[in-house]
Amino acid sequence: MTEASFPGLVVPRPKLPRPRRREVTLALRTAGPLALLGGWWLASATGVLSPDVLASPLTVLDAARELWSDGQLTDALRVSLTRAVLGLAFGLAAGLLLGVVTGFWRLGEELLDSPLQLLRALPFLSLVPLFMVWFGIGESARIILIAVATTFPMYVSTAGGVRNVDRRLLEAMRSFGLGGWQLVRQVVLPGALPSLLAGFRLSMTLSVIALIAAEEINSTSGIGYLMTQAQSFSRTDILSVCVLIYGILGICADLVARLAERVFMPWRVKEAAR
Amino acid sequence: MSVAVHIEGLRRTFGTRSVLDGLALDIRRGEFVALLGASGTGKTTLLRILGALDRPDAGTVLVPEARTIVFQEPRLVPSKRVLGNVVVGLPRGDASRERGLRALAEVGLADHARAWPHTLSGGEAQRVALARALVREPELLLLDEPFAALDALTRLKMQDLVGDLVRRHRPAVLLVTHDVDEAVRLADRVAVLKDGDLVTDETVTTDRPRDATDPAFTALRRRLLADLGVREPAPVEEGAVR
Numbered sequence A: 001m002t003e004a005s006f007p008g009l010v011v012p013r014p015k016l017p018r019p020r021r022r023e024v025t026l027a028l029r030t031a032g033p034l035a036l037l038g039g040w041w042l043a044s045a046t047g048v049l050s051p052d053v054l055a056s057p058l059t060v061l062d063a064a065r066e067l068w069s070d071g072q073l074t075d076a077l078r079v080s081l082t083r084a085v086l087g088l089a090f091g092l093a094a095g096l097l098l099g100v101v102t103g104f105w106r107l108g109e110e111l112l113d114s115p116l117q118l119l120r121a122l123p124f125l126s127l128v129p130l131f132m133v134w135f136g137i138g139e140s141a142r143i144i145l146i147a148v149a150t151t152f153p154m155y156v157s158t159a160g161g162v163r164n165v166d167r168r169l170l171e172a173m174r175s176f177g178l179g180g181w182q183l184v185r186q187v188v189l190p191g192a193l194p195s196l197l198a199g200f201r202l203s204m205t206l207s208v209i210a211l212i213a214a215e216e217i218n219s220t221s222g223i224g225y226l227m228t229q230a231q232s233f234s235r236t237d238i239l240s241v242c243v244l245i246y247g248i249l250g251i252c253a254d255l256v257a258r259l260a261e262r263v264f265m266p267w268r269v270k271e272a273a274r
Numbered sequence B: 001m002s003v004a005v006h007i008e009g010l011r012r013t014f015g016t017r018s019v020l021d022g023l024a025l026d027i028r029r030g031e032f033v034a035l036l037g038a039s040g041t042g043k044t045t046l047l048r049i050l051g052a053l054d055r056p057d058a059g060t061v062l063v064p065e066a067r068t069i070v071f072q073e074p075r076l077v078p079s080k081r082v083l084g085n086v087v088v089g090l091p092r093g094d095a096s097r098e099r100g101l102r103a104l105a106e107v108g109l110a111d112h113a114r115a116w117p118h119t120l121s122g123g124e125a126q127r128v129a130l131a132r133a134l135v136r137e138p139e140l141l142l143l144d145e146p147f148a149a150l151d152a153l154t155r156l157k158m159q160d161l162v163g164d165l166v167r168r169h170r171p172a173v174l175l176v177t178h179d180v181d182e183a184v185r186l187a188d189r190v191a192v193l194k195d196g197d198l199v200t201d202e203t204v205t206t207d208r209p210r211d212a213t214d215p216a217f218t219a220l221r222r223r224l225l226a227d228l229g230v231r232e233p234a235p236v237e238e239g240a241v242r
Ligand SMILES: Nc1ncnc2c1ncn2[C@@H]1O[C@H](COP(=O)(O)OP(=O)(O)OP(=O)(O)O)[C@@H](O)[C@H]1O
Pocket: A272, B014, B015, B019, B037, B038, B039, B040, B041, B042, B043, B044, B045, B046
């Protein structure tokens, strides 16, 4: 039986993504970063990239090993990560809280949204000198700076996501007696989760940028300090190690977001459009 | 005899269960086929395969190029007005607009062309979905329980409307429904899906408009219900029950 014996008829061809093996997905995902590394290595090996501009991957690896073995790298990482994670945690919590309040309650939006939009427009880097005056040059100033910087992306994404939760669903759940905090926790937050995770990703990136800025405040430890030192000695290999670490932190943050998606949104893993 | 749908040896498996298993069905051009079956027997799955929304695991499926679906829910785009929803995907311009307005008039919603979908009642929204399917002048119209969410009165009106429109435009129709009366009222042929294949495939011979008290009608109805696993009281009592 072919199409020929039934003129005018066709085989329906669904435009569906074919199920793909996990290994293939994994290979495709790692291909991009590996290609970047390969390009870097090739440029260094052929001399297109001179060592004064950027050290070759092997030199950078050597530098990393050296920093690792004398304990500088682990120290710097521990200090920097603590700052970033603490600041990010405060920032995410604040952004989440403010976003839910303004997205869910009209009064909250009327009262809070415009001041927050105003503050959001201030470039946080310009706040660094002010923060030094207000909070001193200690650890708290750095953490507060990171927290402030990461609050706003989380706030904007959360408020948008909460506002977009299906009104009819809320209406239905209210009729079953769900209200207030229960409604937020059981319906609103799961519904807004994709936006929350997008906000998390943005805040995460910003926390690293804020970390660099924060570690330039008269710092004596951390990756930023390591960079400042490398800069004064023109060690591009150490500078590259630090830059790479920032990149790896970015990828790790993405992995965390993906994992959170899997854990918190099991119904999205095998999505079916029925 | 010109064929609009040809299905042979169709199989669709979810996990280990073959929902459709060796199903065969032919629909002639302009023929109205109603498909009955208990919940979860794979009626929607069959319709989705015909509409190129799902993929068969084995078998031959042939359908016309021009085919449209009316889903169980209206599925209107909330950011488009009613007319925009009807002509969605058609080339922009006055010709499409005219056609859209004519289709809306046919389903009795000419006044609502500029309304937003969320302001429509359930029956109105479903009529818009019907207009959207008809405006493309399909050779095959796929209806998945299009009246299931409607009240009994609106449902009767919608059935008449669909019967009317189908007689005027003459597409081949596959109507999935749970309502045996609806199937017998509207269709040229009634099929029952069970355990992955059609167990019944009967031509309805009663003349239109069909009368539910006609003995041929009630006899067919009883046979179909028996195939679906519902036992009916004896014929004598039936007049009183219905
Ligand atoms: N994407 C899917 N993944 C797994 N199982 C599925 C999927 N789609 C359908 N099924 C299963 O296939 C069976 C048939 O589903 P289908 O929606 O076709 O039933 P139906 O006959 O339309 O039922 P109803 O009358 O209740 O609408 C069901 O048991 C359902 O659980």
